[in-house]
Amino acid sequence: MAYLILISITCFKKGYLNVIALFSISLVWFYTLFLYGVLDRAYAGYQFITVLNLGSINGLFFFIGLGIDGISLSFLLLTVLILFLSLLSTFEKNILFLKEYCLMIYFIFVLLILSFLVTDVLSFFFLFEGIILPMFLLIGIWGTVYRKVYASLLFLIFTLVGSIFFLFSLLLLYIEVGTFSFSLLSKLYISYSKILILGFFIFITFAVKIPMYPFHIWLPEAHVEAPSVGSVILAGILLKLGGYGFIRILYPCFKIAIYFLFPFITMLTCIGILYPSIIILCQLDLKRIIAYASISHMNLVVLGIFSDTIEGLMGSCFLMLAHGLVSALFFFLIGFLYNKYKTRLFLYYSGISQAMPLFSISVFIASIGNLGLPLTCNFIGEFLIFVGLFEKNKFIFMLCLFTIVITATYSLYFFNKLCFGNLTKYFKTFEDLTYIEVMIILPLIIYIFILGVHPNSGLDLLYSNLCFILEKIK
Numbered sequence: 001m002a003y004l005i006l007i008s009i010t011c012f013k014k015g016y017l018n019v020i021a022l023f024s025i026s027l028v029w030f031y032t033l034f035l036y037g038v039l040d041r042a043y044a045g046y047q048f049i050t051v052l053n054l055g056s057i058n059g060l061f062f063f064i065g066l067g068i069d070g071i072s073l074s075f076l077l078l079t080v081l082i083l084f085l086s087l088l089s090t091f092e093k094n095i096l097f098l099k100e101y102c103l104m105i106y107f108i109f110v111l112l113i114l115s116f117l118v119t120d121v122l123s124f125f126f127l128f129e130g131i132i133l134p135m136f137l138l139i140g141i142w143g144t145v146y147r148k149v150y151a152s153l154l155f156l157i158f159t160l161v162g163s164i165f166f167l168f169s170l171l172l173l174y175i176e177v178g179t180f181s182f183s184l185l186s187k188l189y190i191s192y193s194k195i196l197i198l199g200f201f202i203f204i205t206f207a208v209k210i211p212m213y214p215f216h217i218w219l220p221e222a223h224v225e226a227p228s229v230g231s232v233i234l235a236g237i238l239l240k241l242g243g244y245g246f247i248r249i250l251y252p253c254f255k256i257a258i259y260f261l262f263p264f265i266t267m268l269t270c271i272g273i274l275y276p277s278i279i280i281l282c283q284l285d286l287k288r289i290i291a292y293a294s295i296s297h298m299n300l301v302v303l304g305i306f307s308d309t310i311e312g313l314m315g316s317c318f319l320m321l322a323h324g325l326v327s328a329l330f331f332f333l334i335g336f337l338y339n340k341y342k343t344r345l346f347l348y349y350s351g352i353s354q355a356m357p358l359f360s361i362s363v364f365i366a367s368i369g370n371l372g373l374p375l376t377c378n379f380i381g382e383f384l385i386f387v388g389l390f391e392k393n394k395f396i397f398m399l400c401l402f403t404i405v406i407t408a409t410y411s412l413y414f415f416n417k418l419c420f421g422n423l424t425k426y427f428k429t430f431e432d433l434t435y436i437e438v439m440i441i442l443p444l445i446i447y448i449f450i451l452g453v454h455p456n457s458g459l460d461l462l463y464s465n466l467c468f469i470l471e472k473i474k
Contacts, residue, residue: 022087025109029080035073041460044468045069046119065119065181070461071247071317072116075240078324079116081447082236083109085440086229089332101142105229107134112237120180121249125170128209128241129163132156135230135238143225151218151225158218162208165201172198185253192256199257202250203265209242210298213272223291224344228335231287235294235327240320243298246305247317252469258306265306270399272299277406281413286337286344289414290330293370296407297323297378300400304385312388313466318458319381322451326369326378329444333362336437341427351423355430360419362433362441369448371411372404377451380459 040047046067068076086105095101108131115127132155140152174180176190190198208215219239223231251258258265276292276299283289297319304316336359338344353360372378382404389397433441451458 022084024106025080025084025087028113029084032073032076032080035068036077036461039068039070039073039461041070042464044464049119064114064123066114066117067119068117070463070465071244074317074321074458074461075116075237075244076113078240078321079109079112079237081443082232082324082328083112085328085332085443086232088436088440089229089335091436096142101138104134104138105233108138108233112241115241116244119182121173121182121185122170122180124245124249125163125166128166128245129159131238131241132159132163135234138230138233139222139226142227142230144227146225147221148225151221154218155222158208158211158215162205162215166205169198169201169205182248182253185249195254195256196260199250199254200261202245202254203257203261206242206245206250207268207302209245210239210302211242211295212268212299212302213275213295214268216272216276216295219295220288220291223294223331224285224287228331228338231331231335232328235290235331236324239294239298240324243301243305243316243320246302247313247466247469251305258308262306266303266393266396269299269303269306270396272296273303273400273403274406277403277410280410284346286334286346287331289346289410290327290334293407293410294323294327296403297327300382300385300403303396303400304388307385307388307392308470309388309391310463310467310470311384312392313470314459314462315381315384315386315388317381317462317466318451318455319378319385321458322369322377322381322448325444325448325451326366326376329362329366329441329448330370332437332441332444333359333366336433340431346417348426349418349424350421351419352430353419354423356432358433358438362445363415363418365445365448367411367415371408375449375452377448377455379452380455 035048046069049065049067052064052066083105087102090098090102111127111131111134115124115131118124118127136152136156139155140148143151170180172194173185176194177185179185204215211219219234222234226234273296276295280289280292280296283292301316301319301323304312304319307313334344337349341348369376369378372382386397386401389400
């Protein structure tokens with residue numbers, strides 16, 4: 001079906017590209033909702049397993065194993081929602097090379113869907129790295145004119161360096177055990193020295209993707225120069241591939257390496273949580289502010305994953321889903337603002353609540369979601385992570401707890417400076433959110449509160465699978 005849709009997108013007239021892409025993603029969205037209803041939440045393993053035959057060459061058969069569990073289904077739901085809203089945003093403005101723009105988004109969509117469905121490390125590697133090219137083109141071609149080439153190259157270099165470590169790890173892994181299956185890797189014996197080497201290399205790969213300190217340099221540049229949809233996809237979904245890789249590959253398969261690297265990981269994550277939170281206070285670009293906030297939140301996710309507690313694991317997965325919603329909402333709003341007034345500099349905006357009430361309410365919801373106010377989804381994820389850290393190490397818990405104050409400070413300052421005070425004098429006319437813009441952000445706002453008020457709708461999917469992973473570690 002994917003091939004037919006891609007051919008249709010290529011061949012149809014320009015005016016129908018958005019409709020075809022939205023229709024195809026809508027079909028996948030309804031199918032994922034169906035899976036959400038029929039998935040057995042008590043079973044800790046892949047369900048609906050199938051094999052996708054890719055053909056054979058000289059007697060060698062190529063195939064991809066596909067399956068779904070609670071963890072992958074959670075990320076699938078987030079992926080389909082954000083990419084649907086990203087394509088919906090193309091109706092709002094004229095985009096250069098619209099056909100190619102929609103194709104890039106659709107390629108990312110197909111690769112992400114398969115990344116969360118595959119059941120072996122090798123297929124995950126090729127899909128994981130295949131997303132680099134369309135994202136590189138999205139930043140380099142449709143980004144802002146100032147430093148888009150530099151930002152796209154920085155993104156490419158950092159991710160390719162991480163890919164080298166991943167590829168080397170896969171070669172060593174296959175030589176040692178002869179399989180790439182997720183389920184088999186956790187049961188096979190690997191020598192102590194090789195586990196440390198493989199664990200360290202795989203850790204570097206996903207640390208670049210998240211990104212952790214000091215591999216975070218590419219993310220603020222990529223966010224600032226990427227188009228709004230590129231920033232939404234990058235923060236909402238692509239960063240989650242690093243956390244997904246930690247949970248799916250590193251955590252259950254290389255447990256000895258985790259225990260050995262834990263002090264090193266803890267040091268990097270604590271710096272990665274505190275440092276971006278402080279740097280935000282002196283940033284002027286709206287996108288750069290949200291980019292550094294994303295780094296801080298994703299480092300907290302990593303710390304929760306390696307807390308070695310079920311509360312920390314569940315909190316990390318839940319916070320990744322919550323951060324995907326909140327960061328996507330923020331980047332959509334900043335994109336709407338930039339399209340209207342052609343600047344993202346913080347100093348040019350003030351008092352816009354007087355002229356743009358709908359926009360101001362949306363920024364307020366995104367701000368309280370970012371600081372983790374109760375009844376929002378971020379609160380549930382952060383609370384569970386802090387519970388896990390309290391069980392693991394009281395000192396680390398107290399150190400990370402300090403970030404709540406910093407996050408609340410810059411979130412409230414961001415909202416206050418943007419929406420209150422005297423109305424800015426730099427713009428002659430003001431325009432509030434349009435009908436399409438409201439339709440884009442409304443689902444994100446609804447899910448932010450649904451997951452905050454009724455978190456079991458997401459936690460039920462994760463619990464049995466994460467308990468199974470934690471038992472394998474023990």
